[in-house]
Amino acid sequence: GQQLNQSPQSMFIQEGEDVSMNCTSSSIFNTWLWYKQDPGEGPVLLIALYKAGELTSNGRLTAQFGITRKDSFLNISASIPSDVGIYFCAGPSFFGNEKLTFGTGTRLTIIP
Amino acid sequence: EAEVAQSPRYKITEKSQAVAFWCDPISGHATLYWYRQILGQGPELLVQFQDESVVDDSQLPKDRFSAERLKGVDSTLKIQPAEQGDSAVYVCASRPTRGGNQETQYFGPGTRLLVL
Numbered sequence: 001g002q003q004l005n006q007s008p009q010s011m012f013i014q015e016g017e018d019v020s021m022n023c024t025s026s027s028i029f030n031t032w033l034w035y036k037q038d039p040g041e042g043p044v045l046l047i048a049l050y051k052a053g054e055l056t057s058n059g060r061l062t063a064q065f066g067i068t069r070k071d072s073f074l075n076i077s078a079s080i081p082s083d084v085g086i087y088f089c090a091g092p093s094f095f096g097n098e099k100l101t102f103g104t105g106t107r108l109t110i111i112p
Numbered sequence: 113e114a115e116v117a118q119s120p121r122y123k124i125t126e127k128s129q130a131v132a133f134w135c136d137p138i139s140g141h142a143t144l145y146w147y148r149q150i151l152g153q154g155p156e157l158l159v160q161f162q163d164e165s166v167v168d169d170s171q172l173p174k175d176r177f178s179a180e181r182l183k184g185v186d187s188t189l190k191i192q193p194a195e196q197g198d199s200a201v202y203v204c205a206s207r208p209t210r211g212g213n214q215e216t217q218y219f220g221p222g223t224r225l226l227v228l
Contacts, residue, residue: 004154042116042203042219043155088154099168100217102154 004089004103012109019076021106023089032072033090033100034063043088043102047074076108084110114138116220118204124226130192133223137186137206143167145205145217146179146189155203155219161187194227201225 006023013019023032031050035043047058049065049072056063060077072089089103117136125131137144142163147155158177160168163184172179176195181187191198203222 040121040224041221042205044219045217090154099157099160100155102156105152105154 004091004101006087006089006103006106008106009104010107010109012111013079014111015079015081017079019079019083019108020073021075021087022071022073023103024071025091026070028069029072029091030069031092032063032065034061034072034074035088035090035102037086037088037105039085046087079108079110081110084108116204116206116218118202118220118223120223121221122224122226124228125194126228127196128193130190131194131225132188132190133202133204133225135187135189135204135206135220137204138208138218141206141208141218142184143207143209144181144187145207146187147203147205147219149201149203149222151200158189158202191225194225196227199225199227 003026004023033048034046036046037043046061047056047063049056049063052065052069053067054065062075064073066072076083086105086107088105090100092100116138119134123131144161146158148158149155158172159179161181164181177191179189189202201222201224204220205217207217
């Protein structure tokens with residue numbers, strides 16, 4: 001089946017630093033979604049990407065849909081304490097049955 | 113702002129016992145999903161409902177798991193008997209209509225299950 005691998009698995013950064021993480025797939029996706037999950041909460045959608053090469057921003061967050069359609073990148077600029085959490089990429093099933101496949105997650109920790 | 117409600121938030125049980133989780137989707141949302149999220153991993157779909165009908169339960173371990181959405185509104189996920197490997201967070205999500213964009217899934221806070 002489809003798999004989404006995220007890297008890095010975890011990041012430890014200082015407040016104010018920029019963050020980059022990526023997601024790669026063994027197969028093509030037509031939509032890429034980036035979610036953030038806080039402890040004890042469900043995932044919350046951050047950015048949705050629909051077109052290869054697309055670059056989309058949401059405040060300090062910027063995500064790109066890779067040209068090969070097999071990868072996506074998420075960048076966070078000038079990190080703040082509330083950015084702490086787990087970031088997941090996700091995409092709909094290739095077979096179009098509305099099923100989302102989630103990545104393995106990147107855990108972001110901010111060192112005071 | 114409307115939210116997906118789940119209860120209980122935490123459940124500790126012993127293996128071989130039965131457990132049940134409840135989800136109340138956002139009002140008017142026809143599609144409801146149950147996901148299982150193992151620590152350190154992303155959510156994995158267990159079952160998807162469209163109104164009261166099951167659309168996809170291919171990943172649901174049917175020997176011990178069952179899910180229902182009798183009136184097409186709230187839903188219950190049951191495990192009987194629970195096993196230690198079932199320890200995870202069970203997250204419910206809902207979406208307004210069939211089709212459309214996947215980003216319209218709204219997730220609940222999850223029920224954290226620990227099976228001793």
